[in-house]
Amino acid sequence: MFSILSFEQKINAPTLAFKTLYGKYPAEYLRGREFSHKTYSFNGIQIDSNIPRLAFKKLSNIKDIETRSSCEGQDERHPTFLIFRLKGKHNKNQIKEIVKKLNKYSDIRASYDIGAGGMYRICVTSNLWFGKDNFKSWWLKLPNRIQKSI
Numbered sequence: 001m002f003s004i005l006s007f008e009q010k011i012n013a014p015t016l017a018f019k020t021l022y023g024k025y026p027a028e029y030l031r032g033r034e035f036s037h038k039t040y041s042f043n044g045i046q047i048d049s050n051i052p053r054l055a056f057k058k059l060s061n062i063k064d065i066e067t068r069s070s071c072e073g074q075d076e077r078h079p080t081f082l083i084f085r086l087k088g089k090h091n092k093n094q095i096k097e098i099v100k101k102l103n104k105y106s107d108i109r110a111s112y113d114i115g116a117g118g119m120y121r122i123c124v125t126s127n128l129w130f131g132k133d134n135f136k137s138w139w140l141k142l143p144n145r146i147q148k149s150i
Contacts, residue, residue, distance in 0.1 A: 010114075010115070010116070011113070012030065012031075013068075013069035013071070013081065013083050013123075014030040014031070014071065014078060014081075015029075015030045016081075016083065016111070016113060016121075016123045017071070017078075017079055017081035017083075017123055017125045018030060018077065018078075018079070019111065020081070020109050020110065020111040020123045020124075020125050021079050021109050021125045021126070021127060026077065030077070030078070037049065037050070037071075037072055037130075038050075040053065042056045042057075042060070043060060045067065047070060048070065048071055048072035048130075049072075050072045050130040050135075051070060051072050051080075051130075051139055052136055052139050052140055054140060055139040055140055055142060055143060058140075058143035058144070059082075059084075059142070059143045059146070061143075062143060062146060062147050062150070063087070064086055064087055064088075064150050065084045065085065065086055065087065065146065065150065066084060066085055066087055067082065067083070067084045068083045068084055068085055068115065068121055069081075069082075069083040070082045070083070072129060072130040072135075073128060073129025073130060073135075074129055074130075075129060076127065078129065079125050079126060079127055079128060079129055080125065080126065080128050080129050080130070080135065080138070080139070081123060081124065081125040082123075082124045082125075082142065083115075083121050083122065083123045083124075084121070084122055084124075084146070085115065085119050085120060085121045085122065086098075086120070086122075086150070090120060092120070095112050095120045095122065096112070098110075098112075098122060098149050098150055099111060099112050099122060101148070101149035102122075102124060102145065102146070102149045105145055107126050107128075107134070107138060108124055108125075108126055108142075108145065109124075109125050109126065110122060110123065110124045110125075111123050124142065124146070126138055
């Protein structure tokens, strides 16, 4: 749906999620951690506590990806998201195809850009946050959807 972002500087994860969901940059800068959600540690990474542990267990079993960032979300300006990248080297066409497949799901918006180290990263988000209906089920379906898309 959305291709590589035309922005001269690297953008942070919440900004990428907003851009992915709405197709435009937020009117005001989004800081990395505007809210202090409770977290749990999963394989040495801090995960917001309301994201189901089972979702991250399943994500960690997908050999081809590594999770880079996630958030349970807070409101329309701060939706829930997952950012991951593929292990190894991949070209733009491969990334575009994965994003295209993910965007076929009606409750997913996906995009990509180039993150740290010059590697492609894929953002997956939805107009959800903790407390909204379907939040938990969206996260629990996400690993299988990513697996099918790669």
